[in-house]
Amino acid sequence: MSNLKTIGQKSRLASYEMARCFTNKKNSALKFMAENLKKAERFILENNNKDIEMARRKGMSGAILDRLKLDKKRIKAMSDGLLSIAALPDPVGEIETMIKRPNGLYIGKKRVPLGVIGIIYEARPNVTVDASALCLKSGNAVILRGGSEAINSNRALVKILKEGLKESDIPSEVIQLITDTKREKVKEMIKMREYIDVLIPRGGASLIKMVAENSLVPVIETGVGNCHIYVDDEVDLEMAEKIVINAKTSRPAVCNAAETLLVAEKVASLFLPKLLSEFEKMGVEIRGCSKVKKIFPVCKDAIEEDWYTEYLDYIISVKVVKDIDMAIEHINKYGTKHSETIVTSSYQKAQKFLEEVDAAAVYVNASTRFTDGFEFGLGAEIGISTQKLHARGPMGLKELTTYKYIIYGNGQIR
């Protein structure tokens, strides 16, 4: 039997024990982990250094090194994260509704953990801690498969997390790390339907696509955000400018940053010159449609591919549209169903946009940057779902659970 299959079987068994674990015990484990992380700072940094050294020797880019690197501050942030998850309410066990049927059966809908969750991620070691904590609190067992470049950091972190489990008398198999970093192991993992209930890939678009297209285990797709802002012709232009600049530049590398600006024809020549000059000054590259080029000739030409692209960078594509209908059509065609904003003073158009745009989060007069578990009041987040099944938008603890029907009878037959 392969090593992975053994891991799967152990996780499945541990998941049954987790499903009935009391909240107190889970919280106690999270608090032990938080403490242990800080105590083991030196051990973690030593192991993280090995990864950093190896990445440097392999000539990896500065961006990857930054994602990989841990320091005192980041360790403290992970530790604080554990405490804040301990402080959140536990969704497991809630009977959401219970009805009495005409035949006397009481039928209740009870919130339960998903079971075993597989997390496939890349260079960020903090995912090891965050994802484990969220799965633990929501009563799930977790199988972690982090990137090979972070293997020493991940081993160290999982060792510390497991100590926290032990101190709270929770089986250590609740958190398992696949330490074999060969690529084939991911391929094997995503076929393990008997042992893994849900896979959540966290990372770049290519990782997510690979998992979604090859997995036999149900997948929750997260994170790809080709987000739009539509500036209507009935509009407070000052507010529109603030929102567009914030959505594009406050943190361009994240999925809720805006990528395309759509502007109503009537206000384009009034709105764009000042805004686009501002962008130029900030070092944002502008790729415009032909109408934008007429208004602001120094920008680049947008090609068809631009409308599909999540730049995650200081680049924005800009298009002049006839009206809100054309804006909605564009968004529903090119968008990734993540976050979309209209800026308008019109009641009718605000309502129309909310109704007709097909996305996880649809905004009126606010930056797309708010799509986030913390900003939405979920307290934490394992990712932002861009699919429609199960959960949409930011996923917190509740989204890591499902339900089962429980039925109290007294001899009913059919």
Next chain:
Amino acid sequence: MSNLKTIGQKSRLASYEMARCFTNKKNSALKFMAENLKKAERFILENNNKDIEMARRKGMSGAILDRLKLDKKRIKAMSDGLLSIAALPDPVGEIETMIKRPNGLYIGKKRVPLGVIGIIYEARPNVTVDASALCLKSGNAVILRGGSEAINSNRALVKILKEGLKESDIPSEVIQLITDTKREKVKEMIKMREYIDVLIPRGGASLIKMVAENSLVPVIETGVGNCHIYVDDEVDLEMAEKIVINAKTSRPAVCNAAETLLVAEKVASLFLPKLLSEFEKMGVEIRGCSKVKKIFPVCKDAIEEDWYTEYLDYIISVKVVKDIDMAIEHINKYGTKHSETIVTSSYQKAQKFLEEVDAAAVYVNASTRFTDGFEFGLGAEIGISTQKLHARGPMGLKELTTYKYIIYGNGQIR
């Protein structure tokens, strides 16, 4: 461009129109359809006859012929089904919660249709009508792919359904049938991620497995039910007998019928002889473990494979277990997470079973046969989900929807 891609694009566009369709209009279409079905009885039966003739010529089994066959009564049942779906509340548009965040953003969770639903099914023409009606009422566009053996019936039924759409001014592309019955078309359909949001295969285990293992579109798996009844030692044996007989024999071919009986060691020799003799009289084949054989020597030997098998027939596997722990272990190992029952008088064991058995529906003192959309009060049913993502157990209109976040701001930036 392939014919299927055109169908997909049309469905996607139609789905946007459906998403904002008022309930009145949807109900009006359902009522027109109900009326038209009855009016077109002759047309439907003529076309159904062609399918029956062809199936006979191909030498298909009586069971398939029975599934395929329509008659006055079945047409009336389909028509009545449409009216009862029209009478159900529309889940679309409900804002389930709306919170005000500290920064003044109002964030609401609004129920919306899934979009485009693909239904892949086999010989039953009534699925064409039922599935279309459920998708329509829940605001979705539907792409139907029925079995080749029912193609004439399906064409006729879809023609009539489309007339109902037209009479209510709903785009006819909301319901589309793939009339090309070549097998490759299914393979093409299940890769259409851009056009189909969810696939629901309805039919035998092999169809569902094929779709689940090859689809790039998210799938809701339905129907496979290897259901158990555990008879505890603290028990009203008369009630236990009634429940076991009902769960096994009232309709053995359906997914919520029981397949395996687990009996606590302490009551096995008291309980089994009478029950198993009863089963023998009813023509139920018994496959027992070694301990059952000692108590009731005329039964067959159960082999390991039996514990995994959904017989869908007058066959039952029977096992003596030490206690409730062993029963739960058996169920969680061999079950398909469908419906499981304990018969007991013990409060503690009832609660333990409800807590620890991992299935869509877990019962105390009632037949597994109640797992059904109508029995659970959903009013209708598109299938019974045996997976954990999105929906579990009977799926009604609400389970054919998802949600989106709608956010009302007044200039918020982050």
